[in-house]
Amino acid sequence: MSSNSVRRQLLLLLAALIFLCRPAAAHEIPVSATLQMFVKPEGQTLKVLVRVPLTTYVDGEYPRRPGDYVDLAKVDPSLRAAATITVVQPLKMYEGERALPEPRIVSTRLSLDSDRSFADYKSALAHVTGPPLPQETNIFWEQAKLDMLLEYPIRSDRSSFAMHAAFDRLAENLATAVQFIAPGGITRIYDLHGDAGLVKLNPSWTHAAWLFVKMGFHHILEGTDHLLFLFCLVIPFRRVRPLIPIVTAFTVAHSITLIASAYGLAPDALWFPPLIETLIALSIVYMALENIIVEQPARRWIITFFFGLVHGFGFSFVLRETLQFAGDHILSSLLAFNVGVEIGQLVMLLLFVPLLNLLFSRVVARRLGTIILSALVAHQAWHWMEDRFDALSQFPWPAITASGVLDALRWVTALVVLAALVWLVSLLMRRREQARGLSGQ
Amino acid sequence: MSKFSCSRNLMIGAGFAALLATLGVSQLALQGKAEAQRDVSAPKFEVDPFWPKPLPNHWVMGMTIGLWVDSNDNVWIVHRANTVDRTLNQADRGLGECCKAAPPVLAFDKAGNLIHAWGGPGQGYEWPESNHGIFVDHKGNVWIGGNGGPDSHILKFTQDGKFLAQYGKAGARRKAGAAADATVEASQAGFVGNSNDPDNFGRVAKIFVDAKTNEAYVADGYLNKRVAVIDGDTGKMKRYWGAYGNKPDDAPLGAYDPKAPKAQQFRTPVHCADVSVDRLVYVCDRVNDRLQVFTTEGKFVKEMYYKTDTRSDGSVWDIAFSKDPEQKYIFMADGVNENVVVIARQDLKPLTTFGDGGNHPGEFHGVHSIATDSKGNIFTTETYEGRRVQKFVFKGMGPVTKFDQGVPRPDSK
Numbered sequence: 001m002s003s004n005s006v007r008r009q010l011l012l013l014l015a016a017l018i019f020l021c022r023p024a025a026a027h028e029i030p031v032s033a034t035l036q037m038f039v040k041p042e043g044q045t046l047k048v049l050v051r052v053p054l055t056t057y058v059d060g061e062y063p064r065r066p067g068d069y070v071d072l073a074k075v076d077p078s079l080r081a082a083a084t085i086t087v088v089q090p091l092k093m094y095e096g097e098r099a100l101p102e103p104r105i106v107s108t109r110l111s112l113d114s115d116r117s118f119a120d121y122k123s124a125l126a127h128v129t130g131p132p133l134p135q136e137t138n139i140f141w142e143q144a145k146l147d148m149l150l151e152y153p154i155r156s157d158r159s160s161f162a163m164h165a166a167f168d169r170l171a172e173n174l175a176t177a178v179q180f181i182a183p184g185g186i187t188r189i190y191d192l193h194g195d196a197g198l199v200k201l202n203p204s205w206t207h208a209a210w211l212f213v214k215m216g217f218h219h220i221l222e223g224t225d226h227l228l229f230l231f232c233l234v235i236p237f238r239r240v241r242p243l244i245p246i247v248t249a250f251t252v253a254h255s256i257t258l259i260a261s262a263y264g265l266a267p268d269a270l271w272f273p274p275l276i277e278t279l280i281a282l283s284i285v286y287m288a289l290e291n292i293i294v295e296q297p298a299r300r301w302i303i304t305f306f307f308g309l310v311h312g313f314g315f316s317f318v319l320r321e322t323l324q325f326a327g328d329h330i331l332s333s334l335l336a337f338n339v340g341v342e343i344g345q346l347v348m349l350l351l352f353v354p355l356l357n358l359l360f361s362r363v364v365a366r367r368l369g370t371i372i373l374s375a376l377v378a379h380q381a382w383h384w385m386e387d388r389f390d391a392l393s394q395f396p397w398p399a400i401t402a403s404g405v406l407d408a409l410r411w412v413t414a415l416v417v418l419a420a421l422v423w424l425v426s427l428l429m430r431r432r433e434q435a436r437g438l439s440g441q
Numbered sequence: 442m443s444k445f446s447c448s449r450n451l452m453i454g455a456g457f458a459a460l461l462a463t464l465g466v467s468q469l470a471l472q473g474k475a476e477a478q479r480d481v482s483a484p485k486f487e488v489d490p491f492w493p494k495p496l497p498n499h500w501v502m503g504m505t506i507g508l509w510v511d512s513n514d515n516v517w518i519v520h521r522a523n524t525v526d527r528t529l530n531q532a533d534r535g536l537g538e539c540c541k542a543a544p545p546v547l548a549f550d551k552a553g554n555l556i557h558a559w560g561g562p563g564q565g566y567e568w569p570e571s572n573h574g575i576f577v578d579h580k581g582n583v584w585i586g587g588n589g590g591p592d593s594h595i596l597k598f599t600q601d602g603k604f605l606a607q608y609g610k611a612g613a614r615r616k617a618g619a620a621a622d623a624t625v626e627a628s629q630a631g632f633v634g635n636s637n638d639p640d641n642f643g644r645v646a647k648i649f650v651d652a653k654t655n656e657a658y659v660a661d662g663y664l665n666k667r668v669a670v671i672d673g674d675t676g677k678m679k680r681y682w683g684a685y686g687n688k689p690d691d692a693p694l695g696a697y698d699p700k701a702p703k704a705q706q707f708r709t710p711v712h713c714a715d716v717s718v719d720r721l722v723y724v725c726d727r728v729n730d731r732l733q734v735f736t737t738e739g740k741f742v743k744e745m746y747y748k749t750d751t752r753s754d755g756s757v758w759d760i761a762f763s764k765d766p767e768q769k770y771i772f773m774a775d776g777v778n779e780n781v782v783v784i785a786r787q788d789l790k791p792l793t794t795f796g797d798g799g800n801h802p803g804e805f806h807g808v809h810s811i812a813t814d815s816k817g818n819i820f821t822t823e824t825y826e827g828r829r830v831q832k833f834v835f836k837g838m839g840p841v842t843k844f845d846q847g848v849p850r851p852d853s854k
Contacts, residue, residue: 143581
């Protein structure tokens with residue numbers, strides 16, 4: 001064999017290897033998609049109805065007829081395959097701690113994009129178990145929805161149930177709307193995004209409380225603006241003890257507005273979150289400036305209380321989505337969240353105070369150090385305030401109406417009542433200090 | 442405690458009490474007025490200035506001339522890429538980095554992300570000279586009309602932009618012997634309406650596909666003067682009618698005059714033909730400043746006039762129904778008076794308006810199309826210099842305190 005021939009064959013082999021080894025074209029997932037689920041335990045069966053848009057599974061094989069429409073006479077095996085890949089495999093259901101085995105696919109249906117059967121459980125069940133679309137319907141796979149009924153064997157419909165749906169591979173932004181229908185008909189609704197992890201569908205109050213304690217703890221540790229506010233509070237103080245009433249006032253105040261917001265008493269206007277974010281930044285600027293101007297800030301707990309009211313609204317925006325996981329235990333979950341926040345704050349205090357003491361004893365004098373640190377914080381918070389005010393100024397000002405003014409007066413009344421209570425507490429504390437002073441003499 | 446601090450504390454306490462008393466009295470005084478205002482209530486909206494998200498690729502929109510929200514709450518618009526100002530499409534002309542005309546058909550998800558972008562001339566169909574109107578039907582197919590000179594047809598695509606069907610042919614309204622011309626004005630002059638054509642249209646403004654019967658109601662249109670109903674799968678003409686259910690007549694009517702007797706034919710453009718849940722067809726007779734209502738068979742039921750002194754392009758541009766099961770309200774876009782009118786569907790009486798002319802969020806310049814999503818939010822598009830799509834978030838029912846609310850500011854609640 002000539003060397004040219006060998007070289008040609010090697011080149012051909014190389015080309016073949018490159019061709020065969022090129023990366024497979026990635027399946028494009030849609031930017032957004034919504035799944036709907038109903039979960040209902042009945043006797044010894046857990047019924048799960050799911051609707052998934054087939055834009056999430058466009059690579060599936062399916063029979064076609066002229067015009068590229070789905071051949072509805074032959075599509076059933078493809079629907080079962082799609083159901084297995086999109087839902088059955090990524091979905092894990094639990095009864096208590098026990099993982100349930102893979103379900104039986106009782107029924108699948110191809111539905112029009114505009115079908116409204118999944119508005120409630122009864123009509124969804126009737127649709128999935130009823131007659132399929134007429135075979136002559138012209139429908140494209142990517143413009144259709146796949147509906148399915150799955151059944152899991154369970155021990156009792158009174159057990160506690162959980163699910164883990166790793167559906168995040170189906171779309172970049174996947175929303176799953178889940179309705180859990182307990183025996184007796186009570187329905188809980190969950191709005192999940194991406195892979196929400198293990199979701200308890202009928203949580204006990206202890207589970208909900210623990211979840212929210214953790215959430216509160218993490219939220220304060222991850223919230224830069226809340227941490228900076230806390231930092232500003234702490235800078236002028238050398239010991240933890242004087243800080244406890246200040247931090248407690250903050251916690252009491254944010255609990256009030258957090259609970260008010262969770263029960264729908266806060267404004268729901270679009271401008272309200274940007275207003276609160278701006279005021280939070282303003283609160284940090286204020287505290288930092290007070291540290292600079294006043295060497296020994298007195299009765300700091302009073303102003304902290306009022307700023308705490310603002311921060312409470314800020315926490316509520318975060319909790320809005322996660323409050324659904326509280327099930328029936330909203331109030332205890334909110335209180336648990338506050339406990340988590342308080343624990344997180346105390347942890348940060350225990351960290352900040354020794355660090356500041358170290359800094360002020362070894363690196364820079366206390367007063368100068370307080371001014372420098374506060375100036376840095378004020379600078380950062382000022383920029384935040386400017387950015388957030390820019391966003392706020394995109395919204396038109398509220399209309400002034402009689403009912404609007406009435407609502408505003410009610411809020412002012414609530415503030416005045418709080419201010420009166422704060423003043424009373426302050427009066428009592430001063431009398432106690434005076435009494436202590438006299439007895440010490 | 443000293444006498445001074447005692448009396449100071451008393452004064453502070455009295456101050457709080459006086460303030461609370463004042464607030465209480467003020468609330469009592471306002472209570473009656475607030476309750477009176479609550480007698481008339483209407484859906485409330487608040488503009489979301491951050492929807493949609495900015496387009497990628499330095500894309501910009503021209504006159505945004507069609508809008509629909511599909512069953513997944515995705516918002517579809519069609520705009521005229523060829524109307525992007527030459528100072529804004531410099532990238533298209535190789536003169537700089539910004540910007541490029543976006544493809545004509547754009548779709549956004551609920552969060553405002555762009556999820557589809559396609560359209561324009563292609564093989565096997567005649568893209569409209571001036572696209573107008575977009576609708577996504579119950580099967581997910583996308584319908585597009587056109588109101589350019591030679592446009593007398595409708596196109597249908599999949600959501601990915603694959604061509605499915607064309608109903609009618611372009612150029613069907615051309616006068617015998619008239620030559621095609623490059624300018625829009627000249628090309629408009631060479632055409633004549635035929636509102637009794639069973640196969641072609643006359644510059645379609647909007648298409649609405651009725652899911653129950655799979656029939657498409659065509660607002661036909663800028664040259665013809667009818668509502669045409671065609672089969673949703675074949676495009677075959679089923680029936681059509683003119684104003685008051687009359688046989689349509691293309692004889693010119695002259696300029697609109699509010700003092701003249703009611704016109705017995707539509708004036709062009711017939712700008713919308715939407716079907717309600719209780720099987721009534723609402724038709725936008727734009728320049729005649731009226732909304733006419735028919736049965737699905739074309740029998741006249743009733744009509745209402747809005748701001749009859751509005752001339753120029755008229756006051757009744759487009760409508761959308763509220764999302765409650767009874768569709769109690771109609772939201773009407775008025776592109777001359779630059780507002781959205783909230784109408785009680787039962788008696789067609791206007792309850793309130795929101796919006797004003799301008800370029801800021803909540804203002805309009807040529808509000809043209811309107812649609813609602815499953816949550817009751819309103820979306821609008823603008824032609825002329827507006828050239829955008831806006832979202833107005835539904836904030837529940839609220840008292841109507843004045844008829845013209847101006848820019849949809851939120852209540853202070």
